[in-house]
Amino acid sequence: MKLSLIAARSENDLIGNGLDIPWRANGEQLLFKALTFNSWLIVGRKTFESMGKLPNRKFAVISANGYQSNDPDVSVFNSIDSALEALSELTDHAFVAGGGQIYCELIDKAEVLHLTRIHKEVEGDISFPEIPSKFSRVFSQEFQSNINYSYEIWLPETAQVPVADKKSAGMKSV
Numbered sequence: 001m002k003l004s005l006i007a008a009r010s011e012n013d014l015i016g017n018g019l020d021i022p023w024r025a026n027g028e029q030l031l032f033k034a035l036t037f038n039s040w041l042i043v044g045r046k047t048f049e050s051m052g053k054l055p056n057r058k059f060a061v062i063s064a065n066g067y068q069s070n071d072p073d074v075s076v077f078n079s080i081d082s083a084l085e086a087l088s089e090l091t092d093h094a095f096v097a098g099g100g101q102i103y104c105e106l107i108d109k110a111e112v113l114h115l116t117r118i119h120k121e122v123e124g125d126i127s128f129p130e131i132p133s134k135f136s137r138v139f140s141q142e143f144q145s146n147i148n149y150s151y152e153i154w155l156p157e158t159a160q161v162p163v164a165d166k167k168s169a170g171m172k173s174v
């Protein structure tokens with residue numbers, strides 16, 4: 001199962017303040033909504049309780065303390081390993097969608113990072129983990145809003161196919 005990580009972080013690498021996200025950048029969440037449409041999201045119990053359920057998504061909530069849900073779109077797992085094992089029987093792709101603890105525990109397993117950089121320094125207490133050195137930024141697009149932000153794609157070196165090699169690898173340009 002492929003894991004994609006999706007997160008937004010401030011200039012000082014914060015993702016949260018308590019249970020809240022410490023900015024309101026108009027339009028920024030459209031990227032999250034578009035990318036995760038019709039997908040499984042792996043989230044920590046705190047993030048799920050904070051964000052609530054979004055329609056058209058399924059949630060794998062990680063909780064060691066017996067959190068329960070009767071919602072058919074929400075499955076609760078008491079460990080990350082049990083969630084990955086169960087999801088791999090159900091889907092070939094899931095998003096790692098936070099928060100801080102879950103990003104830390106799964107960033108090494110992600111095959112792609114979809115990262116929004118909010119161009120503001122904020123106050124908070126939950127940080128995004130250091131990005132492992134195997135990843136490099138391969139795409140960046142700036143957006144102007146009440147708080148400007150950029151959308152970035154990060155890939156491991158091994159996943160990057162140089163353009164010149166695509167023909168020999170049988171790939172078509174898109």
Ligand SMILES: NC(=O)c1ccc[n+]([C@@H]2O[C@H](COP(=O)([O-])OP(=O)(O)OC[C@H]3O[C@@H](n4cnc5c(N)ncnc54)[C@H](OP(=O)(O)O)[C@@H]3O)[C@@H](O)[C@H]2O)c1
Nearest residue numbers: 007008016019044045046047063064065098099100101102
């Ligand atoms: N900026 C962004 O893109 C973004 C995205 C998502 C969230 N956030 C922010 O992130 C913050 C929440 O992050 P957080 O680090 O405090 O909490 P979190 O990662 O959302 O959830 C932590 C909880 O997940 C469970 N958990 C984590 N690892 C586990 C493991 N290995 N085994 C079993 N259970 C495990 C535990 O639940 P139990 O206590 O129930 O055992 C733990 O208390 C909020 O401020 C939220 O707004 C930001």
